Amino acid sequence: MQRTTLDLWVGLFVMAGVAALVILALKVGNMGSFSAPESYTVYAEFDNIGGLKARAPVKSAGVVVGRVTGIEFDTQSYKARVRMELEKRYPFSKDTAASVLTSGLLGEQYVGLETGADSAMLKDQDKLTLTQSAVVLEKLIGQFLYSKAAEGGGKNEAAPK
Amino acid sequence: MMFGRDALSVRGLGANSIDALWRLGYATRFFGLTLSHSGTCGRRPRLVVREVYYTGVLSLVIILVSGLFVGMVLGFQGYQTLTTYGSESALGVLVALSLVRELGPVVSALLFASRAGSAITAEIGLMKATEQLAAMEMMAVDPIARVIAPRYWAGVISMPLLAAMFSAMGVFGGYLVGVVLIGVDEGTFWSQMQAAVDVREDVFNGVIKSVVFGIAISWIAVFEGYDAPPTAEGVSGATTRTVVTSSLVVLGLDFIMTAFMFRGM
Structure with missing residues (x-):
């Protein structure tokens, strides 16, 4: 069985694929928080x-x-x-x-x-x-509005008298 | 099968439905047959390696270039939308998540179906049309073990690797546009991305998706080739069917898997 350039290309291809997965796991994702x-x-x-x-x-x-x-x-x-x-x-x-x-x-x-x-x-x-x-x-x-309304309501009642 | 008047009639509809069911059953039996004849691939890995070259390595250019451009477009579009909300620091998150979860597996699967799936179908179909498969059987060489199974396994192996490279390339493209061209802060880009992308939830689920797509596309491609009518017309029709069917199957499977994986828990 002899080695051919085809094997080299396939080897490179698989290496690149695995490298891309590792990049995705380490650089893009955060492996640290996982384990x-x-x-x-x-x-x-x-x-x-x-x-x-x-x-x-x-x-x-x-x-x-x-x-x-x-x-x-x-x-x-x-x-x-x-x-x-x-x-x-x-x-x-x-x-x-x-x-x-x-x-x-x-x-x-x-x-x-x-x-x-x-x-x-x-x-x-x-x-x-x-x-x-x-x-x-x-x-x-809601609390803010209520407190504002309470303030305003007091004044309004006082005004007409 | 039935065109013209019959295709529109109830009878034609029934015939087509039964024919489709028939083909589905035949395809399933063929899938089982392919798996049970895969022992040769284990004993002679050279057969698979050769097919990985044709399906995987030769698809590299289109996958890498598409990944780069998809990532760059995502960078532009994402930036445009995110600036409206004043959160362009989340650009890295947007690019990485959309690539790793969806675009990486799906777009590379669609490209893979049209680049490698069609080639597999055409090759097997032509082998059948020129009676090479029959000749192999005459010589007591099992064509399923010798021709079909290696191509099937090569597709299953290549697909996740290609999808991972697509995603990595896309993230790089998003980085080029976002950080180098537009000028989003580099530290924020990567740190926000790393904080948001979970290895198990996002990356691993993306890999599962691409493995499933690889199985589906390779199965459809080898079946259509094996089932093709042994004529020039038949082979061309089978090649078209491979691309159309596997694209639809990929999109349908993607919807189902997304519904399972990202239900918004």
Whole structure:
């Protein structure tokens, strides 16, 4: 069996195809977040998570420290139960506060963590108790309108007399 | 089969439907036959390598050039639309996601069907018309194992590789237009892209799509060639049918797979 130039071309072709796949995986996609290093799972219950989705980043001080891996509705407390995987190399204190935040005005939503003063650290399967819900824009506007209307209403009643 | 008055009548419609069902069943049996006769390809990989050259390597030029241009057009069009919302930093995301999820597998499959699928059909059809397949059988050489199966497997191997190269080339084209020509910030372009494109959800699903397209196109191409009436007219008709059928099948399969993969969870 002798080698031919045809084999060389096919070899080059297969190499180029595999290289393109590797480029897509590493350069275009983000392989790092896919095969996350060692992590631990914590839970948090929110009154309202707004538009938070699974795979959203968990950030502390702006740095991505983990990912949201699951969201479900808890029928015991009627709250949203968010499961997060945090990287092992980032330990947080037990009284860490979690809040659903938005990057920019209309950007994607993420979970922000702010560490507390407790010396005990979060362990696997722990639950965060201090949570703050997402800001719902409609409610905010509604409150603003109500407060404006209350101000304006008082003046109008006073004026005719 | 039935043209003229009969094609419009109820009888013609029934005959055509039954004929289509018949062909589908025959094609399915032929697919099974091809798979069960694929052992020779494993024992003599040289047969497949030779066909990968003809179906894959020779399709490279059209795939790479189309990928580059599709990516560049996406760069222009995406930028145009995104500036309206002041979010041209998301250009990389738009280019990469549309290529990896949809355009890469689908457009390269359509090109592959017209470039390589038609060639496979014409070759096999002509072999049949000139009685080469019958001659092989006379010499106790199995034409399905020796001719059909290598071409089928070469198509299945080539398709995902070509689609990956198309997508990579398209992203490069989008980069050329977006970053080099228009001047979107290079760091934002890549970092937003990497943050948004998920390897398992997007890249891997794109590869699955292209593998399925490869199987479908190769199957249609070898079947149409094998089933072609052994005349000049028959071979040309089979070649046309390969391109038309596989294009429609690719678009239909793409819809089904997209509905499964990206339901908007």
